[in-house]
Amino acid sequence: MPPPNTPxxxxxxxxxxxxxxxxxxxxxxGSPRSRRTRTARNPYSIDENKVYEIGPSDxxxxxxxxxxxxxxxxxxxxxxxxxxxxxxxxPCDHTYCEDCIYTAWKSNPTCPVDRSxxxxxxxxxxPPKIVLNQLDALKVKCPCCGDTLPRSxxxxxxxxxxxxxxxxxxxxxxxxxxxxxxxxxxxxxxxxECPDCxxxxxxxxxxxxxxxxxxxxxxxxxxxxxTIIRCKEAEHLKSCPEVMTSCKxxxxxxxxxxxxxxxxxxxxxxxxxxxxxxxxxxxxxISTLRDQLHTLNEKDKxxxxxxxxxxxxxxFNFSDVSSQSVSRLPDSSPTAEFPESRDQYLLSLLxxxxxxxxxxxxxxxxLEAKQTMMLFNETIPIKEQLAELRSAQGxxxxxxRWLMNFRMxxxxxxxxAGGSSESGGPGGDxxxxxxxxxxxxxxxx
Amino acid sequence: xxxxxxxxxxxxxxxxxxxxxxxxxxxxxxxxxxxxxxMMDGPPGTPYAGGKFKLLLVLPTDYPFKAPTxxxxxxxxxxxxxxxxKGSMCLGMLKxxxxxxSSKIMxxxxxxxxxxxxxxxxxxxxxxxxxxxKEDKAGFIKxxxxxxxxxxx
Numbered sequence: 353m354p355p356p357n358t359p360x361x362x363x364x365x366x367x368x369x370x371x372x373x374x375x376x377x378x379x380x381x382g383s384p385r386s387r388r389t390r391t392a393r394n395p396y397s398i399d400e401n402k403v404y405e406i407g408p409s410d411x412x413x414x415x416x417x418x419x420x421x422x423x424x425x426x427x428x429x430x431x432x433x434x435x436x437x438x439x440x441x442x443p444c445d446h447t448y449c450e451d452c453i454y455t456a457w458k459s460n461p462t463c464p465v466d467r468s469x470x471x472x473x474x475x476x477x478x479p480p481k482i483v484l485n486q487l488d489a490l491k492v493k494c495p496c497c498g499d500t501l502p503r504s505x506x507x508x509x510x511x512x513x514x515x516x517x518x519x520x521x522x523x524x525x526x527x528x529x530x531x532x533x534x535x536x537x538x539x540x541x542x543x544x545e546c547p548d549c550x551x552x553x554x555x556x557x558x559x560x561x562x563x564x565x566x567x568x569x570x571x572x573x574x575x576x577x578x579t580i581i582r583c584k585e586a587e588h589l590k591s592c593p594e595v596m597t598s599c600k601x602x603x604x605x606x607x608x609x610x611x612x613x614x615x616x617x618x619x620x621x622x623x624x625x626x627x628x629x630x631x632x633x634x635x636x637x638i639s640t641l642r643d644q645l646h647t648l649n650e651k652d653k654x655x656x657x658x659x660x661x662x663x664x665x666x667x668f669n670f671s672d673v674s675s676q677s678v679s680r681l682p683d684s685s686p687t688a689e690f691p692e693s694r695d696q697y698l699l700s701l702l703x704x705x706x707x708x709x710x711x712x713x714x715x716x717x718x719l720e721a722k723q724t725m726m727l728f729n730e731t732i733p734i735k736e737q738l739a740e741l742r743s744a745q746g747x748x749x750x751x752x753r754w755l756m757n758f759r760m761x762x763x764x765x766x767x768x769a770g771g772s773s774e775s776g777g778p779g780g781d782x783x784x785x786x787x788x789x790x791x792x793x794x795x796x797x
Numbered sequence: 798x799x800x801x802x803x804x805x806x807x808x809x810x811x812x813x814x815x816x817x818x819x820x821x822x823x824x825x826x827x828x829x830x831x832x833x834x835x836m837m838d839g840p841p842g843t844p845y846a847g848g849k850f851k852l853l854l855v856l857p858t859d860y861p862f863k864a865p866t867x868x869x870x871x872x873x874x875x876x877x878x879x880x881x882x883k884g885s886m887c888l889g890m891l892k893x894x895x896x897x898x899s900s901k902i903m904x905x906x907x908x909x910x911x912x913x914x915x916x917x918x919x920x921x922x923x924x925x926x927x928x929x930x931k932e933d934k935a936g937f938i939k940x941x942x943x944x945x946x947x948x949x950x
Contacts, residue, residue: 413799415800415803416799416803430898430899431804431861431898431899432800432803432804433804433807433808434803434804434807451800452800452898455862456861456862456898458862459859459862459863460862460894464897464898464899465897465899467897
């Protein structure tokens with residue numbers, strides 16, 4: 353009998369599906385970790401002194417989330433009354449959050465709904481996949497940016513994409529956190545002075561301070577005397593109705609300048625409006641024509657090269673070149689005048705092929721990246737399932753070992769010397785027979 | 798524990814938005830979600846009808862893993878409530894070994910109301926009242942009505 357796989361032992365080889373995930377990537381965050389910690393505990397004893405952590409260890413407490421719609425009552429944990437987080441199911445078929453049932457179990461080792469006796473962690477199992485999928489699909493609001501997304505994506509979203517999530521400051525020495533969208537601005541953790549209220553604060557807080565908190569944040573636009581937020585003045589000036597602006601036909605010669613709100617009236621009577629519209633139309637036309645000219649030029653060049661080539665090599669064997677462009681060449685009257693143009697043509701062919709290969713390789717890398725992402729996404733649930741299976745296997749292994757021990761202990765204080773020699777004989781035979789068959793199997797292999 | 802507070806807030810919202818008939822719930826102190834003031838009308842058809850009873854529900858810090866306590870602040874003459882300043886109540890589901898973390902406050906409130914409708918003389922804390930309830934129903938009703946008028950108005 354093979355030795356049972358112990359939970360603490362080395363994991364089995366996962367060769368075809370195993371993907372090593374580097375540390376600190378989103379793929380090794382999330383629920384699989386908490387399940388693994390559960391299986392690492394000894395199924396037969398529970399450490400009374402151990403404090404079972406409430407909430408996840410990676411910073412996102414799924415219980416605090418705002419759900420977009422009311423969560424189905426069947427998906428609520430009876431203990432915390434929130435949508436289940438890392439759910440487990442008891443033998444009496446009640447499902448709780450893993451953390452909740454452990455805490456409840458510590459004060460009373462029974463099922464909190466029907467009070468049937470419960471042994472943790474051996475008794476609980478992962479609920480059916482359909483429940484997990486329903487929980488994963490619950491729509492939540494991202495606590496940082498307010499976007500709506502499925503709950504299972506949240507950790508990935510926060511650790512990779514959310515522009516408002518906090519990440520480490522890009523400065524290597526600085527140990528503070530910045531919002532992801534400010535990451536490109538360098539370290540903003542230095543003292544600075546608000547130009548409006550002269551208060552000293554960190555540059556990183558300046559934007560929100562000037563927009564929301566600063567007492568002097570509001571100013572009056574000097575043109576339209578409307579209240580504006582000072583740091584947004586530049587944007588306001590672009591649309592302020594009281595600012596002097598020039599007519600939109602300036603570049604065609606209109607000298608008129610007026611307040612923005614009066615420009616509309618001018619636009620109707622501007623003498624340049626007809627010219628301007630015409631000019632714009634013409635310009636659009638010219639640019640399309642230019643494009644066409646450019647493509648025609650290119651075509652022309654290519655044709656010229658072909659003609660030159662054919663002129664030089666009247667008896668060129670087409671089958672030598674497996675390029676379609678060559679086989680489509682028209683017949684032309686050959687005159688051997690440019691002996692060097694053959695090389696030229698071949699070179700140009702080579703160039704075009706090279707550029708095509710380049711394009712293809714770019715396309716390939718894109719596809720590869722997509723494929724890898726898809727693979728990653730598909731592998732996460734598989735890895736989760738694997739971890740669960742491994743834990744289940746470990747538990748079964750422990751059971752088997754325990755049973756074996758039990759059996760052996762039962763047998764040891766058995767009959768005396770005579771009995772043991774009797775039972776020893778056939779036992780030994782059986783052993784030999786077994787090893788013989790094993791050897792046969794090995795030789796067959 | 799944040800989890801405990803979250804659950805309490807959730808239940809408070811539930812109970813205040815849809816309370817059992819004749820019950821109103823408010824916080825004893827706005828900053829402390831662990832103490833609830835409960836105003837309960839005496840259920841109609843009982844000697845307590847017409848009375849308004851004030852109760853205090855105290856939720857322990859490790860709620861829902863430990864049972865809450867429910868005391869009558871208004872004196873009530875009832876076999877299962879001590880007839881003193883404490884007003885301790887003997888409610889089956891709130892006993893330590895019977896309490897289940899899955900029980901809701903809503904069900905505690907309805908259980909308390911039910912106890913007023915149907916006193917449980919076999920599990921009494923005031924033996925004399927229980928005896929009267931068993932032996933002299935009419936006298937019990939009369940006396941309970943008098944005490945209700947006296948204290949719960």
